[in-house]
Amino acid sequence: MAVPTPIIPELDDVVRGGDARRQADIIRKLSDLFAQGAxxxxxxxxxxxxxxxxxxxxxxxxxxxxxLAEQIAPIPNAPPSLVGLLVHEDEIAISGPLLRSSPLVDEPTLIEIAGAKGQGHLFAISERATLSPPVTDVIVRRGDRDVIRSVAGNSGAQFSTTGYSGLLTRASDDGVLALAIGKRHDITQMQLKELLEHSADIVRRRLFDMASPAKKVAINQAMIGIGSAPSRGARDFARAQREILTLSMAEELNEAALMAFAKEHKYEETVATLSVMTGVSLSIIDHLIRGDRHDPILIMGKSLGLQWATVRALIIVRIGPGKPNPSIPEMEEARMNYERLVPATAQRVLKFWQKRPAEAHAEV
Known part of the structure; x- marks a missing residue:
């Protein structure tokens, strides 16, 4: 196909002495012409x-x-030297479209730019339809929070073992990133276990709620693996976690289930249920309930909107079977304190507990 030439005779004059407006007009005409006939x-x-x-x-x-960059970015046979020039621009509005979608920008160029340019360039690269492990290695090493979240949510990105390890490390204090990683189809069972092990319980619950049936099974297995190796001197919550996950999947984990566990003095199941319902780490719930005061139970109950009968059962399960229940005056004082407790205050304390590391000793 011959290239139409009506605008070509103007070129020499424009390049030698044309003003910026005429030069921009020529570029527009040429780029339109190329896009139409590419x-x-x-x-x-x-x-x-x-x-x-x-x-x-x-x-x-x-x-x-x-x-010009926006126009030629998606074209497979775009002028290669022009693409190479524009993709190296510091101005992200120019280089961005090419970094995001141009099929002519090869892996070495992406690695070069990812290693030398700023976060805007890294973010644009993170949005490409496909990314190889050598490229994502650089992105994970240099990217800020938004870049890392973007590349983790890109289903076309592939990661090396080192790159995945970097993602998991960054996810330990970033719940949004943890959710993005947990939804990936290429995450291995070992990586899923590591992700869940270092995530807050509220993140685990959200990930479970959003997961496909197959991924729910994988999460269940990973959680069992985490729970099957309790820390020294701690209770073994593995069996309780299995039961709670089953109830959660059946959408039967509610106040009635909590009340039943407490009435039957099933301590591990009670603690595991409270952990899921409050979003507070299981180990912190365990530490709070085993304390000397009723206050943590009152706070959890008020934040969840539990009936007093359920809260009373939680107080009794805290004391343990075979031990004398609290006296009537002591229980009445607890009830009055529960009635006086403001829900907003309880919620503030609960949010503090939710942010505590799992290994920390929680305090009221």
């Missing part, structure tokens, strides 16, 4: 456009270069 152009035609546009691009303002 599918039919032969390599020699592409080479012609490449040579002409390369000569004009340095002469025009940013707006003209932005438009």
């Amino acid at each position: 599918a039919h152009f032969q390599p020699r035609h592409v080479e012609l456009f490449d040579g002409i546009l390369i000569g004009l691009v340095p002469l025009v303002e940013i707006d003209a270069r932005v438009r």
